[in-house]
Amino acid sequence: MNLRRNLKHFMYKIATNNIFSVLISVAVIVWIFFHGKGEDILDLTLFFALVLSFTLQLAEKMLAAAIKNWTEDERKLDSNYDKLVKRYVDDFIVYDNAEADAKALHNLHKLVKPNYGDKGEKIKTKYRFPVQLVALFHGTDMIIRDSSEMYEIPEALSAVSSELFEAHESSNSYNQLNIRVRDWGLTEQGFEIQTMRTTYFASLITNRAMDYPWSNGLTNRDVYQYGPFIESLAESKMSNHLGFNGFIKSSDGYIPFVKRNQIVSIGKCTYGDSIGASIKAKYALDSTTKELSKAGMEKAFVQEIKDELKIEPEYLENFNIKTGVIAAYRDFVEGGKPQLLIYAKTTLSKEQIEANFKTKLKEEILQKKRSSWDKELKELEDGSRILWIKTTELKELAIAPGLMMYKNKKLPMMPSASAAVVMLLWWMQERKDERD
Template sequence: MKRKLKIFIYKYINYEVINAVIAAITILTVCIKSNMNKNQQIQIIDWTIFSSIVFALLMTAISKLIHNILMNRLEDSIKLTNDYDELTRMYKNQMVSYDNSSASKKNLRKVEERCKAKIYIPMVCEHKLQQCVIDIQDSNDRYELPNIIREHFDELFQIHSTSKVYNKLNVRVDDWTLNNKKFVMKTSRTTFFDSLVTNRAMDYRWNNGLTVREQYEFGPILHTLKDSHLSNHLGFNGFVISSDGYIFFVKRGNKLSIGKRTYCNSVSASLNTSYALNESGHFTEDGLINSIISEIDNELKIPREGLEKFCFREHIIAAYRDIVEGGKPQLLFYVHSKWKKEEIISNFKIQTKREDKKKDTECREDGRKFLWIHKSKLDQICILPEKIVHEGKSYRMMPAVAASIVIFIEHLRWLNQKEKKESKGHE
């Protein structure tokens, strides 16, 4: 028996389900035998009592299925608040903001009046990194969970019960600073499980009534990374732009630890240490670039040769912190593909079909449904903390994604101004 089948049986076939299946088989057998012997009365059991037992067992199995579906739908909002207005009021840090007044009338008709002007997203952009160099000061030190989190570890971990999670070594950001176009990032090590019970469980209320946010990030000022008590693993969000100018977003699956069934950036992931650490186990700039490019290949099936040249100075544009996740650090990047939109779609279908035939036990991509928006139309969309409106249709998103769109739009405007200045200088 294959391990995948064994895991399925272990997870879903419990005592009640087995009883229900056996009872159903028994009823079927008796019915068949009764039909074969129509002239013979068969009184093996008390049908009323037996049917009641079978019905109760079947209802138990059905209720468990419904319970799992509901828990999966509710899980994200239980562990992380979706009251984003309250979050922006809770902290005095300068939040990412955006003016929707330039959005198209078709899109503005779909949002509340108060959202048609300036909106605030619970995200702090700490450093704009245009034309910057990076200096990574790495350490192999390991993050240790605070004692109070250790005491509630089981309680916090179980709220991820309907998500598909596995532990892995992550890079922790201990501090980052920007001086004279030099971005210094001090890093160490943490684990994904440590992040699950800190950053990704900020608003789950423990049995004693407290939450991680109330204990460690209660405001009014968000702690610096240097002073934070959370796991703070490094993640990145990125936009891939096709050669014909399209940016695509990916609809996330229902088994991811956050943002289930929402649209995210072309790439949204934690830094994979399998790609980011060198042979000595150190995190370097080359490792950062390698991790990003490898993630694009894994998630979008676009190999390195399908991308334009990528470098930190040109393509990593911001370092920001996600207030929803207690100030978790994120890098924002963009990269151009050599392929057109249709070529990317065609290659993705071919590669995913090939993987399906191999029946890989783990699906490497977060989702398989794309939303395409031409970069010339980014100014026309309406952006809110929890969604965007494009062509009159709403698409749910996490605030980190909405903020990354805002920052990217600002970067495109900066590039346009830069090009205009350079062209005037050559006249």
């Protein structure tokens, strides 16, 4: 059955990309070569001109697709993070690289100028991120107030939804039910999250297309998050699906960073944290009541660790929400999208995780080849390459919104991912048991 489906999808791609013309032309050339009488049947000069024309058209399509993929992220989300932080009046995250390795910081300065301080007097070690830290947790309880109400896209965005969806033409776009944060904040009882429902497609045309121009030249940011003051989640008109970044510490003290692939919706070919995902309803909601609970959210975290890093739940050291969720924050590259930050330990060593990851990845690659049409399968992991950094080396990193320097290695990152490293370092500084 899968073979038949794949064949149909393959034939469709051939039929819609002028490949039939090239294949037929090649077949004719082969026939002429073996029979040697082609000149009696057709004008070879004209024929080869047509072949060249078809081939150039195909090459043009392939080159255009590659360029669109390469430029997609910057077309839909503003990558001028310095300009972005100046647009809003808020206490965004500011990180001081005072303890960073001197060479790493020097190399970072060559690529990204410090953006914190008075005009003409920038503090050389400080960078401001377009990320708002809402709360840093230390065993804080989480309270979930859930509703099954569905998010509705604003009328103005519905009118240009087809335009906005084109912003993601090079990404693997697989729709699914997600959890929307209606509002959140610290209370006397703990950190309260008010949730409802949204879809991934709704987020693609709202949060993840904040700076993609409509046909009239406006953008989502111009209309809904123009500044200088930022809207609370309760006021926001965006989809605001709940996502999270996370760090997994191996038994021998390493943290994996994943090189993201070319089909993820944002951060193509950048480095992500150990885990970067959304809270998916298929994992988090109770199968009977369809409600979100702490147990369901915990299950979603654990399942994403399994999907992305191939670490089975039994190899996690007593992971739970109260001790495993270490921060809440909002990413203003994506219009104030809410994010949680998690931290987990595994009983597996770096080598064991790496070996298991490669083995499982080979199995999944084979499965994807058999079901190349299945977009859900492509969602299982963000990348196939891992960079390992020892926890004791984290403070030596030179960190800026879109870039992190590790020794002599340049690691491009989305601000949400690099800010997560900053928050992890802050959290570790306050926990003696996690400093070493």
